[in-house]
Amino acid sequence: MNGYIGRVLSSSDSNLVDPDLLRDASSIAEMGDSPGLDLDTLNEWRSFANHDPNPDEFLYHRLLLAQCKALAEGIPALFDPRQNYQALFLPGNLLNQDSIVRRLVKEIPEEDWQNIEVVGWLYQFYISERKDEVIGAKSKVAAADIPAATQLFTPHWIVQYMVENSLGRLWLESHPESRLREYMPYFLEAGEKRQGGEFSPLPPAPQPIIPITDQAYFDNDIVTRFIEFLRVAYSPETLTENLNFIANALTLKNGESAQERIRRYFLQEFISDHIQTYKKRPIYWLFTSGKKRAFGALLYLHRYSEDALARIRTDYVLELQVKLDGEIARAQQQLDNTTYSAAKKAATNRLKELQAQQLELRNYQAKLQTQADARINLDLDDGVAYNYTRFKGLVYEGADLKIAHLEKAAQWKRELLK
Numbered sequence: 001m002n003g004y005i006g007r008v009l010s011s012s013d014s015n016l017v018d019p020d021l022l023r024d025a026s027s028i029a030e031m032g033d034s035p036g037l038d039l040d041t042l043n044e045w046r047s048f049a050n051h052d053p054n055p056d057e058f059l060y061h062r063l064l065l066a067q068c069k070a071l072a073e074g075i076p077a078l079f080d081p082r083q084n085y086q087a088l089f090l091p092g093n094l095l096n097q098d099s100i101v102r103r104l105v106k107e108i109p110e111e112d113w114q115n116i117e118v119v120g121w122l123y124q125f126y127i128s129e130r131k132d133e134v135i136g137a138k139s140k141v142a143a144a145d146i147p148a149a150t151q152l153f154t155p156h157w158i159v160q161y162m163v164e165n166s167l168g169r170l171w172l173e174s175h176p177e178s179r180l181r182e183y184m185p186y187f188l189e190a191g192e193k194r195q196g197g198e199f200s201p202l203p204p205a206p207q208p209i210i211p212i213t214d215q216a217y218f219d220n221d222i223v224t225r226f227i228e229f230l231r232v233a234y235s236p237e238t239l240t241e242n243l244n245f246i247a248n249a250l251t252l253k254n255g256e257s258a259q260e261r262i263r264r265y266f267l268q269e270f271i272s273d274h275i276q277t278y279k280k281r282p283i284y285w286l287f288t289s290g291k292k293r294a295f296g297a298l299l300y301l302h303r304y305s306e307d308a309l310a311r312i313r314t315d316y317v318l319e320l321q322v323k324l325d326g327e328i329a330r331a332q333q334q335l336d337n338t339t340y341s342a343a344k345k346a347a348t349n350r351l352k353e354l355q356a357q358q359l360e361l362r363n364y365q366a367k368l369q370t371q372a373d374a375r376i377n378l379d380l381d382d383g384v385a386y387n388y389t390r391f392k393g394l395v396y397e398g399a400d401l402k403i404a405h406l407e408k409a410a411q412w413k414r415e416l417l418k
Helices: 025-031 039-049 055-071 085-089 100-107 117-135 156-164 167-174 222-233 236-250 258-268 270-277 308-337 341-374 380-389 403-409 411-417
Strands: 209-212 284-288 296-300
Touching (some): 025 055, 039 055, 156 167, 209 222, 209 308, 296 308, 308 341, 380 411, 403 411
Antiparallel strands (some): 284 296
């Protein structure tokens, strides 16, 4: 196994069939590298094997379990020595020509075994049936079943692609003179296509600002970009299926569409999940107008710049004020033209909601302008707690993230500034 242990399933001699583990049992026992296996134990196993209809199978079975016990020292999650499930689930007739061991050796090329990713692909194969069952489920998917569809094997090239186009991109933005680009084969410039045009990636956002609103007021809002990501990352053919799967996992309300549920998640739930994940030190900051959720925007901390607040104000808040004026006018017109009591009530509620959002947004715009004019500069070394509090009144605050607690955690910085 890639030089860590000897051959357990196959033979190093192409002219022989039995695994090296079986042929070299005496030398392995003599070295004492396998816990619980020494020459006395091996001789005892051989004595028992002589009374078994298939002595080699009997001995190989015990040698294989001994090897699992040895691997438990390095990989206890897979080979837990406190459990006996290996013995219970280990199939019989492992040395037969049609056994799982023989098929693994014959059907997977030798060079593939030298690649550690073979373990991942085997895992992917063994969960494929369960994955298909979960994805194809017509009813709500239980939380315990979701990992079968989401915890998939990630090949090395995908990890490399993600690192190069996230951390690598951040480094190049901060150090444009760096030669790191020469060593990143999977790095893509914004909008770049691979040879032949067969690979068209989703270009990174030109700004570290992603708007979140209760309606699709902006072409680049978070739901639009999320849907585009699913379309590019998987395929247009499975887009609807993937959206439905995600919405069902989040739990749909009656009459709610998949896109509406996903929008509600980003609008009401995402930031709390993010805060919990990052232990109350979020790296995506939610700039929000308030309880009416007239406007929200996620800003990525590590791409913050002094003009970020000005961009939020001019590119989104001011534009949204104009759009809300239009929505209010349409809601008023609908109210005036409605005669049915139920429809009139719905139109009245919608109009009041829009008017409340417009008032909230007007107040937020004024506060945002004051802070934008200050052109606040951040030093990441000051930490999330201190930097976040500098935008008090503009960013999210809730039971899971209180400004007072962050100010207390950042007291050391405030003492230095005195």
